[in-house]
Amino acid sequence: MKKQTIRSTVFCVAAALFYVAAILTFAGGNHTSTGAVWLCLGSSFLCLGATGARKERESEENKEAEEKDEK
DSSP states (O other), X not given: OOHHHHHHHHHHHHHHHHHHHHHHHHHHOSOHHXXXXXXXXXXXXXXXXXXXXXXXXXXXXXXXXXXXXXX
16 A cells, blocks of 8 residues: 555544544534534545545556556
């Protein structure tokens, strides 16, 4: 696995954990503002993970195109 792939996977796992924390906070009934913070953090980490995955995919496509052009 490449470094970028590992990083984007870790961001997505962290996002899932933040979402679980938000659900547990909302289900508890208290501190809904804290649940909103966890929800926002989860969304931010999900965006970071998706951006990293997209960059990795684009770099692979560019490498394949360059190899194809060389042939």
